[in-house]
Amino acid sequence: EDQVTQSPEALRLQEGESSSLNCSYTVSGLRGLFWYRQDPGKGPEFLFTLYSAGEEKEKERLKATLTKKESFLHITAPKPEDSATYLCAVQTIYNTDKLIFGTGTRLQVFP
Amino acid sequence: SAVISQKPSRDICQRGTSLTIQCQVDSQVTMMFWYRQQPGQSLTLIATANQGSEATYESGFVIDKFPISRPNLTFSTLTVSNMSPEDSSIYLCSVVPGQNWEQFFGPGTRLTVL
Known part of the structure; x- marks a missing residue:
């Protein structure tokens, strides 16, 4: 069964304290892995798509990386406005219509 | 990307x-x-x-409970029928506007069933 697991469930950081969020996946054939940011009461906001192992993408303080088993979202020198829930989702080659979501990491950054 | 709106943004229903x-x-x-x-x-x-x-439904969801209409390429509706408190959730629509399969989400509808 295709599965996505995110860790940790929750993360509290001091402003400027860099860290990484993990997304582990078990799928029959990966087509793409997606990262989203979700603020309370809002829909998920698209961040990145990664397609192959070794690929990296960056946006401001965020960098996403991909291996054959997992993805990391690195947050460098976070600010309080980075506080949100970060979701990853996978798309398989057998059902490109469907995204399988993890349960998310709730990030809180304190000044 | 795409700009997506949903109505209502929230509702409380019996x-x-x-x-x-x-x-x-x-x-x-x-x-x-x-x-x-x-x-x-x-x-x-x-x-x-x-x-x-x-519409194609995922396992655990049926058309009688969640009928969907898609009359044109810019609009869709989802009906939550015969609601119970277990239906209290946020309901989100999303679209794939391009060829790269990136999905973009609407702001969601927060439903509370009493």
Whole structure:
């Protein structure tokens, strides 16, 4: 069964304290892995798509990386406005219509 | 990307009633999806709504409970029928506007059933 697991469930950081969020996946054939940011009461906001192992993408303080088993979202020198829930989702080659979501990491950054 | 709006943004309903949620996109898209996000949980796909064909429902979701319309390439509705408190969730629509399969989400409809 295709599965996505995110860790940790929750993360509290001091402003400027860099860290990484993990997304582990078990799928029959990966087509793409997606990262989203979700603020309370809002829909998920698209961040990145990664397609192959070794690929990296960056946006401001965020960098996403991909291996054959997992993805990391690195947050460098976070600010309080980075506080949100970060979701990853996978798309398989057998059902490109469907995204399988993890349960998310709730990030809180304190000044 | 795409600009997506949903109506209503939130509602409080009585059990046994039905609510229709609207999703409007600012561009024509073939693929549109409806998701449910239960309190404290992640997103679960309810159905895929492609224009010109019947909606395709995921395991655990049925058309009688969640009828979907897709009258054109910019609009869709999801109805939550005969509601119970277990239907209290955020309902989200999403679209794939391009060829790279990136999905963009609407702001969601927060439904509370009493």
